[in-house]
Amino acid sequence: MAVVTAPRVALNEGALAELRTLLGDRLSTSGPVREHHGKDESYHPVMPPDAVAFANSTEEVSAIVKVCARHRLPIIPFGTGTSLEGGVAALKGGVTIDVSNMKEILRVSPEDLDVTVQAGVTRKQLNEHLRDTGLFFPIDPGADASLGGMAATRASGTNAVRYGTMRENVLGLTVVLADGRIIRTGGRARKSAAGYDLTRLFVGSEGTLGIITEVTLRLYGIPEAISAAVCPFESVRGAVDTVIATIQSGIPVARVEFLDELQMEAINRYSKFDMAVKPTLFFEFHGTTRGVEEQAEMVGAIARENGGLDFEWATRPEDRSRLWQARHDAYYAALGLRPGAKGWPTDVCVPISRLADAILETKEDLAASFLVSPVVGHVGDGNFHLVFLVDPDKPEDMAEATRLNDRLVERALRMGGTCTGEHGVGYGKMGFLAQEAGEAYGVMGDVKTALDPLNIMNPGKVVRVG
Numbered sequence: 001m002a003v004v005t006a007p008r009v010a011l012n013e014g015a016l017a018e019l020r021t022l023l024g025d026r027l028s029t030s031g032p033v034r035e036h037h038g039k040d041e042s043y044h045p046v047m048p049p050d051a052v053a054f055a056n057s058t059e060e061v062s063a064i065v066k067v068c069a070r071h072r073l074p075i076i077p078f079g080t081g082t083s084l085e086g087g088v089a090a091l092k093g094g095v096t097i098d099v100s101n102m103k104e105i106l107r108v109s110p111e112d113l114d115v116t117v118q119a120g121v122t123r124k125q126l127n128e129h130l131r132d133t134g135l136f137f138p139i140d141p142g143a144d145a146s147l148g149g150m151a152a153t154r155a156s157g158t159n160a161v162r163y164g165t166m167r168e169n170v171l172g173l174t175v176v177l178a179d180g181r182i183i184r185t186g187g188r189a190r191k192s193a194a195g196y197d198l199t200r201l202f203v204g205s206e207g208t209l210g211i212i213t214e215v216t217l218r219l220y221g222i223p224e225a226i227s228a229a230v231c232p233f234e235s236v237r238g239a240v241d242t243v244i245a246t247i248q249s250g251i252p253v254a255r256v257e258f259l260d261e262l263q264m265e266a267i268n269r270y271s272k273f274d275m276a277v278k279p280t281l282f283f284e285f286h287g288t289t290r291g292v293e294e295q296a297e298m299v300g301a302i303a304r305e306n307g308g309l310d311f312e313w314a315t316r317p318e319d320r321s322r323l324w325q326a327r328h329d330a331y332y333a334a335l336g337l338r339p340g341a342k343g344w345p346t347d348v349c350v351p352i353s354r355l356a357d358a359i360l361e362t363k364e365d366l367a368a369s370f371l372v373s374p375v376v377g378h379v380g381d382g383n384f385h386l387v388f389l390v391d392p393d394k395p396e397d398m399a400e401a402t403r404l405n406d407r408l409v410e411r412a413l414r415m416g417g418t419c420t421g422e423h424g425v426g427y428g429k430m431g432f433l434a435q436e437a438g439e440a441y442g443v444m445g446d447v448k449t450a451l452d453p454l455n456i457m458n459p460g461k462v463v464r465v466g
């Protein structure tokens, strides 16, 4: 993959002085702080900004943006830096605006099942806060990401098959635009036919259209009964066909995750489990006690027809937490399969009827390759992930990962799918987005230019302009 070599925009003394007056020691130009903000959790090289501004409020973000706009400095929003496609890299230098100090939960309305938070609140912090209310927020990317970053990447996770993604769960936003204007989009009403849906425009825009400073989210009641189970299969096809039949039968599973035999081996080692090293599904069922039993019985019957072995149940809350933590740690577990390697994570999503073909063809590619890559996925949505374990200093590793990734995405697009179900585009998948969106890619560029005519908002990501 080519590293972007766009010229850096110099941070001049005048801009630095203005930002220092605004922020004092909350403006950092220290090497380690800049390095930390120039990298995500993947193989993408570190590209540090020239300065990092730690904002405390929407008004402060607006003031910082106005300074940057006057000096035409690139702005890179930063939540927790857990994204996977180079989204936080400062490709042209500039100022990273870190919103992680914006950690206030502004309002919880249990009677309306909604909440408004500042963008730096993380998903775990929110659920901790909600613990005594009987409510929870279900979207759970593996990392404890910020809700601003999750909105910006249109994140999802293991619960999306039942509760949707950030697209379905963000009701409204406060956004600072590229000229410093502050706007509020959407609201608390469950439906609205009022005008363009700007909320959905900003959800998934990856910091290229504005900085999200507040997010209003849907909440859900904690189900009366929850049970989780693990089921190994004799074959990948058996496991995936079980998922397809479950979804097509309309069984409202809350979670259904696929892990191939390599990923199971990695999880056993990393999370100290002793599960069968076979293609495996992790399930979770939510509902009333009777409802959960019924769902489990129906899925159990489908699994048996497809060569599923015994269900192993995790009924105690602590056993369920351990199981799902292991699933969330799958990426780090995978890295352990090749010590010293970097992870090149990638994801695609296909219509559910094409899932088995997509995964089986991908597994054939991997079997014929020298690169190691486990397969894991939120398969109830048709979404699956690979992690190529690469040594970025070895050109042959990077060339092979590029080849496999190209084939993966082309396969997904051919099957009516998308180049990324949840990780986003960053700069790693820009070429694929152009291919996927066709004529609409130009319209995305028009939107970008209309909202950010100076191209200072996270330049070089998502859509190519100028």
Ligand SMILES: Cc1cc2nc3c(=O)[nH]c(=O)nc-3n(C[C@H](O)[C@H](O)[C@H](O)COP(=O)(O)OP(=O)(O)OC[C@H]3O[C@@H](n4cnc5c(N)ncnc54)[C@H](O)[C@@H]3O)c2cc1C
Binding pocket: 040, 041, 076, 077, 078, 079, 080, 081, 082, 083, 084, 086, 087, 088, 099, 119, 140, 141, 142, 143, 145, 146, 147, 148, 149, 150, 151, 152, 153, 154, 155, 156, 157, 158, 206, 207, 208, 210, 211, 212, 213, 328, 329, 331, 332, 422, 423, 424, 426, 458, 461
């Ligand atoms: C182990 C692991 C597992 C993961 N599993 C999943 C998963 O299951 N599902 C999933 O969807 N993702 C997953 N991810 C990816 C990542 O956690 C998500 O993309 C997450 O939403 C990023 O949030 P963040 O706060 O870390 O954002 P960052 O990495 O800080 O930023 C991501 C992008 O959003 C922009 N941005 C950040 N904050 C804002 C803001 N306030 N306003 C505007 N733009 C902003 C940034 O400029 C950047 O382009 C995983 C990552 C890891 C490391």
